[in-house]
Amino acid sequence: MLDETLLKREERAMLALRSLYRRYGYRPFRMSRFEEYEFYMRNKDYLESGRIITFTDTDGKLMALKPDVTLSIIKNGMDEPGCRQKVYYDESVFRVPAGGQQFREIRQAGLECIGEIRLYDVYEVLLLAAESLGAISDRFVLDLSHLGILSALLEETGQEESFRRKAAACFGSKNAHDLRDLCVSRGVDPAVTERLCRCASLSGPLPEAVRELEGICPPDAADCLEELRTLSRLLGDTPWGERISLDFSVVNNMGYYSGIVFSGFLEGIVDTVLSGGRYDRLMQKLGRKSGAIGFAVYLDLLSALRSDEPEGDPDILLLVPGDADPERVAQAVRKLTEKGRSVSVQEQIPAAGGYGKCVRLEETESC
Amino acid sequence: MLNVALPKGRLGNQVYGLLEQAGYDCPGIREESRRLLFDSADGSLRCFWVKPSDVSVYVERGAADIGVCGKDILAENNPRIYELLDLGVGKCRMAAAAPKGFREPADRPLRVGTSFPNIVREHYAALGRDIDVIHLHGSVELAPLLGLSDVIVDIVETGSTLRANGLEVIDDFLPISARLIANRASYQFKLKEIREMTERLKAQVETA
Numbered sequence: 001m002l003d004e005t006l007l008k009r010e011e012r013a014m015l016a017l018r019s020l021y022r023r024y025g026y027r028p029f030r031m032s033r034f035e036e037y038e039f040y041m042r043n044k045d046y047l048e049s050g051r052i053i054t055f056t057d058t059d060g061k062l063m064a065l066k067p068d069v070t071l072s073i074i075k076n077g078m079d080e081p082g083c084r085q086k087v088y089y090d091e092s093v094f095r096v097p098a099g100g101q102q103f104r105e106i107r108q109a110g111l112e113c114i115g116e117i118r119l120y121d122v123y124e125v126l127l128l129a130a131e132s133l134g135a136i137s138d139r140f141v142l143d144l145s146h147l148g149i150l151s152a153l154l155e156e157t158g159q160e161e162s163f164r165r166k167a168a169a170c171f172g173s174k175n176a177h178d179l180r181d182l183c184v185s186r187g188v189d190p191a192v193t194e195r196l197c198r199c200a201s202l203s204g205p206l207p208e209a210v211r212e213l214e215g216i217c218p219p220d221a222a223d224c225l226e227e228l229r230t231l232s233r234l235l236g237d238t239p240w241g242e243r244i245s246l247d248f249s250v251v252n253n254m255g256y257y258s259g260i261v262f263s264g265f266l267e268g269i270v271d272t273v274l275s276g277g278r279y280d281r282l283m284q285k286l287g288r289k290s291g292a293i294g295f296a297v298y299l300d301l302l303s304a305l306r307s308d309e310p311e312g313d314p315d316i317l318l319l320v321p322g323d324a325d326p327e328r329v330a331q332a333v334r335k336l337t338e339k340g341r342s343v344s345v346q347e348q349i350p351a352a353g354g355y356g357k358c359v360r361l362e363e364t365e366s367c
Numbered sequence: 368m369l370n371v372a373l374p375k376g377r378l379g380n381q382v383y384g385l386l387e388q389a390g391y392d393c394p395g396i397r398e399e400s401r402r403l404l405f406d407s408a409d410g411s412l413r414c415f416w417v418k419p420s421d422v423s424v425y426v427e428r429g430a431a432d433i434g435v436c437g438k439d440i441l442a443e444n445n446p447r448i449y450e451l452l453d454l455g456v457g458k459c460r461m462a463a464a465a466p467k468g469f470r471e472p473a474d475r476p477l478r479v480g481t482s483f484p485n486i487v488r489e490h491y492a493a494l495g496r497d498i499d500v501i502h503l504h505g506s507v508e509l510a511p512l513l514g515l516s517d518v519i520v521d522i523v524e525t526g527s528t529l530r531a532n533g534l535e536v537i538d539d540f541l542p543i544s545a546r547l548i549a550n551r552a553s554y555q556f557k558l559k560e561i562r563e564m565t566e567r568l569k570a571q572v573e574t575a
Contacts, residue, residue, distance in 0.1 A: 174449040174451060174554075175450040175451075177452065177453040181542075249551075265556070269552060270428060
């Protein structure tokens with residue numbers, strides 16, 4: 001019988017996520033930890049950090065420890081009209097995290113839905129993102145934004161790529177003041193500037209924020225706004241509706257992502273715990289015709305949550321002389337463990353580590 | 368409770384003045400003492416002084432929900448935070464300076480002495496100029512005088528240190544001031560308090 005209290009928080013989360021993803025028809029995706037280095041080099045910009053751990057295989061090929069899962073899933077799938085490849089994973093990746101200085105093994109779970117992506121698929125993936133966060137803690141926020149609207153707003157400025165990069169960075173940091181200065185310095189139309197700055201500051205519950213967006217969204221992005229309206233209605237009917245916000249600081253990499261993008265936060269964890277979105281552009285760059293949407297949950301971050309896990313200390317520290325009769329010791333331990341207590345047999349009290357109660361062998365009868 | 372990281376020194380005092388005018392008060396914070404943390408009477412706010420260059424680290428890592436940090440530090444370190452407001456204090460600029468009469472060498476990389484290597488790399492990359500960055504940790508003005516670098520890139524406030532050393536600004540490219548920053552996760556879960564502080568400070572900045 002599995003004692004779930006012995007599992008770490010990330011292990012319990014993964015069990016819950018596996019069960020959740022299977023309920024929606026996602027299949028497990030298994031992969032090797034290695035991939036040819038050249039594959040990542042071709043898609044280096046997609047990776048959060050360009051730094052990769054490499055080694056030379058026995059046949060002389062330069063290999064990499066996987067820094068990412070999505071690229072491998074795309075590479076190993078095929079386009080099948082009318083069908084969706086739905087997979088989930090629980091894998092370790094090896095990379096330098098954003099803002100970090102050293103390589104780390106990062107355990108992440110996630111799912112990918114690849115194929116002709118319809119609005120239902122987008123809803124389903126967003127619902128599963130919310131459910132994933134809810135399976136870990138009910139104190140979460142899922143922020144989503146629409147890169148189609150951001151692209152249309154940037155298009156309206158008539159500015160070139162370097163402006164767009166800087167403007168997107170301002171969106172990412174909710175920096176409306178520098179965005180305004182940037183627009184003024186480039187002579188962007190004041191009405192367009194105003195709409196851009198309002199959008200950069202926009203964040204709030206989905207229904208209200210979508211209504212506010214109606215006065216900001218360019219006509220060219222009317223279909224994107226309609227998509228958000230529908231998602232707002234659908235997600236509003238779920239138990240998680242109040243925890244989902246529209247927030248245009250979620251920008252991801254616009255070279256690879258398009259459409260809906262989203263980030264999840266759990267109270268008590270200072271970084272993004274879940275990240276995902278629609279990545280049709282990445283699919284195109286890898287020669288695939290299908291669209292795709294997915295997300296990753298960074299399970300290693302869960303250790304920052306207040307621990308309710310057992311410390312590993314035994315209930316009873318059983319002090320036994322070195323020459324004690326082993327049968328007597330075995331009998332004493334069996335009695336205690338049968339009562340549901342954990343026991344550590346020692347001759348002396350160890351300097352490190354704790355225990356519930358210290359008991360001498362002759363005292364076990366009274367325990 | 369909102370944890371607020373303030374930069375030690377003159378800028379921090381100016382910023383705390385703005386907080387006071389906006390109706391926030393952490394008794395004892397202006398007194399000389401060895402205390403490190405200062406709580407408001409109602410327990411809604413906790414302020415603490417940290418080294419200016421560490422403010423963004425405290426905020427990015429969530430030890431502080433909110434902080435005040437110079438744009439120079441944000442541009443150099445590019446922390447994953449939200450930048451909510453330009454507080455309009457601590458104004459200066461990031462500029463390239465060179466000895467008077469300096470002519471840029473066309474046949475070799477430009478040697479740039481600076482304490483801000485990332486800002487310098489990005490600036491000159493945008494100009495398409497090949498450079499050799501010389502990372503210094505202080506007295507940057509000395510570098511061109513001793514032939515260590517051709518130019519320097521540094522913070523310029525009044526320009527008096529440059530003038531005293533025979534240097535002049537040749538490229539003034541990044542306006543700097545103090546910014547109100549927030550941790551990304553704190554923003555989600557303490558939205559009401561952070562927005563209220565931002566609005567109250569914004570009103571003070573606009574009045575000023």
